[in-house]
Amino acid sequence: MAKKTARKPNAAFMKPVSPDAKLAAVVGSAPLPRTELTKKLWAYIKKNGLQDKKVRTQINADDALKAVFNGKSKVSMFEMTKLVSGHVS
Numbered sequence: 212m213a214k215k216t217a218r219k220p221n222a223a224f225m226k227p228v229s230p231d232a233k234l235a236a237v238v239g240s241a242p243l244p245r246t247e248l249t250k251k252l253w254a255y256i257k258k259n260g261l262q263d264k265k266v267r268t269q270i271n272a273d274d275a276l277k278a279v280f281n282g283k284s285k286v287s288m289f290e291m292t293k294l295v296s297g298h299v300s
Contacts (some may be wrong), residue, residue: 212249217292224244224245224246225244225246226242226244226245227242227243227244228242228244228245228248228299228300229242229258229299230298230299231298231300233250233278233279233298234245234279234295235300236275236278237251237252237255237275237276237279238251238252238255239251245299248295248299249292250294252291254277255257256270256276259273260275261276263285268286268287268288268289269285269286269287269288270286270287270288270291271284271285272284272285272286279294279295279296279298280294280295
């Protein structure tokens, strides 16, 4: 049996990305790795109580997040990552 090697972090995930103006309103404008971006997004969602109480995988967008979510008021956490990736370069 082959010895299990430590998983290397994916370089693409660690490369800093720059949020656009809409996303910067939520996570700040400094370039940061996708992992940090997601952490900041979740911190914002939790701080503002935007996670749906009944359906935990749903995010209820406030005005700042609505801009990021292309005007949608409710998105799933899986859809959120897809929508957010459209706002980074």
